[in-house]
Amino acid sequence: MSERKLINGNEATAEGAIAAGCRYFFGYPITPQNKIPEYMSEHLPDVGGVYVQAESEVAAINMVYGAASTGAWAMTTSSSPGISLMQEGLSYMIGSELPCVVVNMVRGGPGLGNIGPAQSDYWLATRGAGHGDGRCLTFAPFSVQELYDLVGEAFTIAQRYRNPVMILADAILASMREPCRLHERRDPPPGQPEWAVGGPRDGRPRNIINSLYVDLAEEEQVNLRIARRYEEAAQQEIRFVEYGADEPQILICAYGIASRICQTAVQQAMQAGVSVRLIRPISLFPFPEEAIRQWAERVEKILVVELSLGQFIEDVRLAVEGRCPVELMGRTGGMVMTPEEVTDRIVDGRGRLNECLTPGPSAAGRGE
């Protein structure tokens, strides 16, 4: 097995992409993910790749659009305000059925917000991708190793469904260092997909990358084709992990960094005699509805823990469909709940939403 390296999430993102075969990166600096473009600018030329610092996130995603239209494995990364600016380009890529990988190191918002950790771009990631009837396939890692692995896999998934893939992480995962096993860098697959542009050479029919369908019925057919790919993804790409009691009274739902906090809380609560289980979705779209629905039949209640004020909980409620009560424990604006606070909430039900709004341990500040 390969050697472990103590690297942070930004480095894992960049190296994970290069190792998977990504050779084209277009980006614009924004904290807390600046180590990614820095790493790319240093390492991509070594593997024959290209790094371009775009004039804005708007330009960056459109450079990705151009690169993806040639069949290249291209990516961009950013943090919340920058991802807002990329929505137009993502919508065009979905409409033009182009693959790409986008990583969002979510920070506190709305507006300029701050550079603390947050999960308040859940809606942006899972519902967003700009205007129109399309979405990003969205995955949320919870460790540096999982970030490295998922970023790499995201390129294959994006190609498989010809759709942008969003990796949703946060300011903690961006700056946190953990041991990570790195595999050897692979080359991207040779040749071009048959739909890619590059000039109609050797008499092949010309290729057009386009999302304009003035024929309404044709647009509907295109949207249905895209929707069928999402249905296929719901069959193939659902990922989640569970921890804790086999016959729980309480089910905790959390993803990403919040699920790391809950992992420890579940251990503490079980030591305190509460029968509790954690389900951690890794795929957020498609969402592991069925797994949550089955637990909803068997538990007294579900506690949703997220670094936002009730975004992720909507998908849980849609899965539960009223089968059991679903409660929220949320922090926001760059603030983080501690495992002890989650444990208290599990053990004696304290800490309702309004109490979560009182100041707690500061997690504001700058990531690496």
Add this chain to the structure above:
Amino acid sequence: MNQSMHQTPTDQVKPVYTYPDSLTEVPLRYCPGCTHGIAHRLVAEVIDELGVRERTVAIAPVGCSVYAYEYFNTDAVQAAHGRGPAVATGIKRTRPDTIVFTYQGDGDLASIGLAEVIHAAARAENFTVIFVNNAVFGMTQGQMAPTTLMGQKTTTTPRGRTIEQGGHPLNICELLAQIPGVAYLARETMIAPKYVMRAKRSIKKAFQAQMQELGFSLVELVSSCPTWWRMKPLEAFAHIEEKMLVQYPLEVFVDKLKEANDSSG
């Protein structure tokens, strides 16, 4: 395919005017008196003459020429409004062996896409921009553009453009001329055959600059919009000559081909 529809050259008949291979047979949907058709043909002729059709990617804008991807018989990508130069950057950086051009109007390039075109020029991106400036938003029905002339009536300057309401016209070539990454830069028009010939020469040089990897190239074509200028086609051409060319004088601003050829010759 084109040749089956049109005159096949024979020993007896020497064709002097054929349909360019680089245009499809899709009928153009432009208004009577609009110069987009001439501009399309000139670009297509240049691509034919340079023999690069099979490695060309056209970038279509948002605006009247949104269907450019249907008209140019090359690979094509339809870009979001104003983002053509960013999309072209992505294509050219991943496939440097392609010939890439964006085709953009004044709303697309001079308004919403100004940052993209200026930064592409600053990075000396090796692609060509065809900038069609008719001083009005055509597709959205005649609103003011950044290039609208002072006093010009549009559907959003019903009393004529004033400094107070709409500010000053923006001269794109003059802005770009000071950027070192620009290899070829010219402003042309198409209101008479002599101008059309000149415009074609400039378009060809812009593509040649790209083929020689000299950097960013752009040709502005001062164009007509009889529909939203509310003029007859000939009145529109006269308007270009009398008014537009005063604000937007014809000039070759940058020609590094000449420098390159001089230094090599």
Add this chain to the structure above:
Amino acid sequence: MREEVYMAGMGGQGVLLASQILAQAAMSAGLEVSWFPLYSPEVRGGWATCTVVVADGEVGSPVVGHPAAMILMDKIAVENHLGKIRPEGLAIVNSSLAGEEFDRDDVRIIAIPANDVATEVGSERTVNMVLLGAYVASAELVTLADIEQALREVIPERHHSFIPINVAALQRGAQYVTNHR
């Protein structure tokens, strides 16, 4: 086994470097680890904190409300964080900047005049290593040899000429704990 070390100080005192060396040493010893930094937005100065969690299985939360151990490098760090340490926990405090009066009697506090010790070693910039050495000697999580090896891995090669003085500082910090036991 799960050990949590929270380290806090002023920007420039070396919180991030010392904690990263600890994390590297734990990883090399075959343990799981997370290193989670937080610091104020100033490019120079400000405050810096870091949480290192070490476990022999999954680390779980990298965020800890009540850590088992703290390394506190100045008075402000003591004022802000000492109250949050877990009862029966361990605090290594830089008494050169934080004094020797503390309002916790339910935790084991080791006060070291780390600035003085560092000056004796030859560089006041080794305060972080003095305190890290004291922690290593107090906690028995990793050995000084592990830390010395980690130092070589974390510090860029161009700065390896500083390794001897850092090792000396680590050893003096550890000795201080042994001598005052």
